[in-house]
Amino acid sequence: MKAPVRVAVTGAAGQISYSLLFRIAAGEMLGKDQPVILQMLEITPALEALKGVAMELDDCAFPLLAGMVCSDDPNVAFKDADYALLVGARPRGPGMERKDLLEANAAIFSVQGKALNDHASRDVKVLVVGNPANTNALIAQRNAPDLDPRNFTAMMRLDHNRAMSQLAEKTGKSINDVKQVIIWGNHSATQYPDVHNTSVAGTNAMELIEQDWYENDFIPTVQQRGAAIIKARGASSAASAANAAIFHMRDWALGSADGDYVTMGVYSDGSYGIEEGLIYGFPCVCKNGDWSIVPGIELNDFSKAKMAATETELKEERDGVKHLLP
Ligand SMILES: NC(=O)C1=CN([C@@H]2O[C@H](COP(=O)(O)OP(=O)(O)OC[C@H]3O[C@@H](n4cnc5c(N)ncnc54)[C@H](O)[C@@H]3O)[C@@H](O)[C@H]2O)C=CC1
Numbered sequence: 001m002k003a004p005v006r007v008a009v010t011g012a013a014g015q016i017s018y019s020l021l022f023r024i025a026a027g028e029m030l031g032k033d034q035p036v037i038l039q040m041l042e043i044t045p046a047l048e049a050l051k052g053v054a055m056e057l058d059d060c061a062f063p064l065l066a067g068m069v070c071s072d073d074p075n076v077a078f079k080d081a082d083y084a085l086l087v088g089a090r091p092r093g094p095g096m097e098r099k100d101l102l103e104a105n106a107a108i109f110s111v112q113g114k115a116l117n118d119h120a121s122r123d124v125k126v127l128v129v130g131n132p133a134n135t136n137a138l139i140a141q142r143n144a145p146d147l148d149p150r151n152f153t154a155m156m157r158l159d160h161n162r163a164m165s166q167l168a169e170k171t172g173k174s175i176n177d178v179k180q181v182i183i184w185g186n187h188s189a190t191q192y193p194d195v196h197n198t199s200v201a202g203t204n205a206m207e208l209i210e211q212d213w214y215e216n217d218f219i220p221t222v223q224q225r226g227a228a229i230i231k232a233r234g235a236s237s238a239a240s241a242a243n244a245a246i247f248h249m250r251d252w253a254l255g256s257a258d259g260d261y262v263t264m265g266v267y268s269d270g271s272y273g274i275e276e277g278l279i280y281g282f283p284c285v286c287k288n289g290d291w292s293i294v295p296g297i298e299l300n301d302f303s304k305a306k307m308a309a310t311e312t313e314l315k316e317e318r319d320g321v322k323h324l325l326p
């Protein structure tokens with residue numbers, strides 16, 4: 001049996017975590033041979049609810065669950081963490097854009113970035129889920145100067161999965177036939193779902209769909225899917241968000257599938273002309289516990305314009321939280 005690893009999850013009594021924690025403890029994130037210690041963070045008033053979640057985790061008798069910590073102190077929850085899933089933040093309601101949450105949520109991520117800097121493993125893999133995810137990831141990263149900026153990522157995988165599913169449905173193929181989808185940029189309504197390099201059962205996706213459907217149906221549907229879920233469910237997506245978090249971390253830790261890309265919000269190294277240091281959605285491959293941006297993808301003018309628009313929004317969000325960026 002492997003030695004247990006420490007997985008910190010914030011917002012542990014919230015909606016997403018109610019799906020996420022159980023799947024982590026079942027071995028779906030790090031493998032069926034990897035014991036985990038769950039280090040769960042909540043705000044003080046939610047500690048009683050968190051106790052109930054911990055009781056249910058106990059009652060699952062998961063063979064891989066090697067321990068649990070419940071705390072309202074990030075310095076405790078992030079102690080020696082090997083993985084940190086930053087979920088805890090306010091969700092949006094109807095009529096809001098995700099960036100409307102910046103004011104409410106940004107401060108959480110500066111505190112947690114500092115706590116990660118001071119207490120987590122030097123190799124900690126951080127995934128920010130709480131919205132606006134890319135800019136919150138930037139805030140956490142900038143408040144953790146002793147950690148490699150590459151350790152901080154934002155969740156774009158839900159958008160990636162949504163795009164795969166829409167395309168499979170439109171073309172009448174299986175999800176397993178869809179390869180190399182890309183979501184460039186921000187996890188927001190400006191994100192750019194790009195299928196120019198995507199294949200469906202071996203055929204280029206652009207040969208299977210009309211430009212009009214691509215521009216006026218597919219792209220807005222993927223961009224607005226979060227809002228559509230909020231409208232239908234009365235609450236923001238939870239189980240599908242937890243699933244995307246599991247996929248993101250699983251691939252980062254254990255490797256992504258050969259011949260495919262995964263979209264991750266990662267620290268830009270200037271690839272594709274995107275300003276260095278922004279947390280931007282790029283096509284990535286993961287190997288040996290590390291990610292890299294897929295190089296050499298050809299871009300037409302349509303794609304370049306869409307990528308620039310979402311980059312501009314990320315710069316504006318960054319400039320709006322300057323006071324939290326040391
Ligand atoms: N990146 C993505 O693709 C997605 C992101 N989200 C975002 O994830 C976040 C969480 O969503 P839900 O679980 O539905 O919300 P929720 O409201 O059900 O749960 C959030 C939990 O975080 C806790 N929390 C608040 N401040 C905290 C802090 N400083 N430290 C620790 N815990 C704290 C709250 O007490 C609450 O239990 C939201 O910001 C939502 O917009 C949701 C879906 C997809």
Ligand SMILES: O=C([O-])CC(=O)C(=O)O
Pocket residue numbers: 091092098131158225226227229230236237
């Ligand atoms: O739309 C929201 O506010 C929640 C979210 O990020 C998503 O479902 O993609």
